[in-house]
Amino acid sequence: MRQARKSRQQAKRRVAENFWQNQLARQAVVNICADYPRSEGGGQWQIFSPDWPGQFRQLVEDAVRRLGCQPADVVLAALTIVLRRYSAQEDLTVGWHQLPLTVCLDGKQPVDRLVAAVAEQRRQMDGYAADAPSGSGRLVTGVTEVGRCDDSPVEIELVAERDDFAGYWRYRSDLFRPDTIRRWHGHFCRVVGTLAAGQPELAGEVEITTEDERHEVAELFNATALAVDEGATVVSLFLDRVKADPDRIALVSGPQRYSYRQLAGEVERLAGWLADQGLTREQPVAVMVERSAEVVIAALAVMWAGGVYVPVDPTYPPARIQHILTDSQTRIILTQTGLKDRIGGFDGMIADLAGIRQWADGDRPVPVRSRPEGLAYIIYTSGSTGKPKGVMIEHRNLVNYSFWMRDYLQLTADDKTTAYASFGFDASIGELFPILTVGGELHILSLIHI
Numbered sequence: 410m411r412q413a414r415k416s417r418q419q420a421k422r423r424v425a426e427n428f429w430q431n432q433l434a435r436q437a438v439v440n441i442c443a444d445y446p447r448s449e450g451g452g453q454w455q456i457f458s459p460d461w462p463g464q465f466r467q468l469v470e471d472a473v474r475r476l477g478c479q480p481a482d483v484v485l486a487a488l489t490i491v492l493r494r495y496s497a498q499e500d501l502t503v504g505w506h507q508l509p510l511t512v513c514l515d516g517k518q519p520v521d522r523l524v525a526a527v528a529e530q531r532r533q534m535d536g537y538a539a540d541a542p543s544g545s546g547r548l549v550t551g552v553t554e555v556g557r558c559d560d561s562p563v564e565i566e567l568v569a570e571r572d573d574f575a576g577y578w579r580y581r582s583d584l585f586r587p588d589t590i591r592r593w594h595g596h597f598c599r600v601v602g603t604l605a606a607g608q609p610e611l612a613g614e615v616e617i618t619t620e621d622e623r624h625e626v627a628e629l630f631n632a633t634a635l636a637v638d639e640g641a642t643v644v645s646l647f648l649d650r651v652k653a654d655p656d657r658i659a660l661v662s663g664p665q666r667y668s669y670r671q672l673a674g675e676v677e678r679l680a681g682w683l684a685d686q687g688l689t690r691e692q693p694v695a696v697m698v699e700r701s702a703e704v705v706i707a708a709l710a711v712m713w714a715g716g717v718y719v720p721v722d723p724t725y726p727p728a729r730i731q732h733i734l735t736d737s738q739t740r741i742i743l744t745q746t747g748l749k750d751r752i753g754g755f756d757g758m759i760a761d762l763a764g765i766r767q768w769a770d771g772d773r774p775v776p777v778r779s780r781p782e783g784l785a786y787i788i789y790t791s792g793s794t795g796k797p798k799g800v801m802i803e804h805r806n807l808v809n810y811s812f813w814m815r816d817y818l819q820l821t822a823d824d825k826t827t828a829y830a831s832f833g834f835d836a837s838i839g840e841l842f843p844i845l846t847v848g849g850e851l852h853i854l855s856l857i858h859i
Contacts (some may be wrong), residue, residue: 475604566579
């Protein structure tokens with residue numbers, strides 16, 4: 410009889426050993442994004458004792474009744490759901506009484522199946538706890554620990570007090586800020602509430618965002634409304650600055666310096682020439698020039714005359730230049746003498762900017778023909794997924810963008826900004842126009858300075 414009992418004990422011990430070997434082998438390093446760099450060795454620990462929601466006990470009890478489990482299973486399942494969102498991992502290990510509990514959570518499991526898997530594993534761990542290998546925990550103390558379950562220490566743990574379903578968070582203050590732990594707590598409570606409610610059914614669809622965070626994202630982050638003059642265009646805003654401070658420097662390109670008055674004169678002269686060529690509203694006009702003041706003069710002149718600015722970088726391959734000219738249905742291209750040979754088989758008007766500005770009549774006033782609802786420019790995509798595609802932007806969109814840039818960068822008339830992006834790239838739009846609508850100073854960087 411003694412021999413039989415001893416054999417049963419040995420068999421039971423072997424089962425326990427196999428269980429713990431498998432359990433320890435399954436441990437997954439949960440890579441939590443910390444606020445501060447990790448260092449070797451231990452760290453400083455802090456306690457965060459939150460104000461638990463008054464209904465938290467009831468939420469846990471509701472989840473227990475609905476899912477047919479124990480309170481610890483609700484806590485552990487909620488933590489694994491939060492961890493998956495934080496780490497984007499499917500294999501997750503949390504601690505239970507110093508011992509590792511590992512689940513695979515791909516997001517497609519029903520919530521009740523996840524909780525059942527946690528409950529079964531916890532039941533086995535409790536049953537074999539007496540046979541757990543010495544030092545197998547490595548997860549410090551506490552009812553539930555969240556950590557990097559390899560040789561590095563636990564970084565966060567939730568110590569639950571069974572009587573009132575509450576507890577506190579203990580965390581590495583050398584890794585996490587207090588507000589991070591508060592956010593963890595809010596997400597944890599949110600998930601427990603979701604488990605109690607029973608919706609959604611899939612673990613991957615459980616929402617962790619709190620109501621305060623939803624309000625912050627939906628209302629505060631999206632509070633981007635600005636007071637914008639709906640009847641304005643970039644040209645009219647530029648002319649407002651000309652009237653307000655005509656002698657302030659507007660544009661600098663190498664040795665060239667233009668005051669707002671001088672720049673407006675150059676722009677109006679070219680706009681008048683375009684009007685004399687019969688330019689109609691929303692007719693595309695390509696601008697292909699080297700990095701110089703002439704790109705600003707040409708772009709504003711095209712818009713002044715009612716046309717649509719189509720920037721073309723002269724460093725583009727000939728095939729791309731030809732595609733832009735053809736696709737935009739451009740009939741006029743403003744360029745420089747040294748670039749004409751890059752235009753290829755263009756059968757429209759090729760105009761040398763230097764000659765136009767020398768002979769154009771600058772003594773007569775030219776009406777501004779741009780309108781808020783009209784097209785301002787066409788910018789072409791890179792073509793990385795096929796042929797470059799033209800994106801058409803209206804004047805009111807450009808004005809709205811310019812006002813946003815002004816507000817975001819806090820631009821004033823005392824500021825000086827640089828233009829360094831390719832003029833065929835959409836980033837150049839934000840470099841060229843917003844600063845000129847506040848009366849600031851725009852510097853065009855040459856290729857040698859980029």
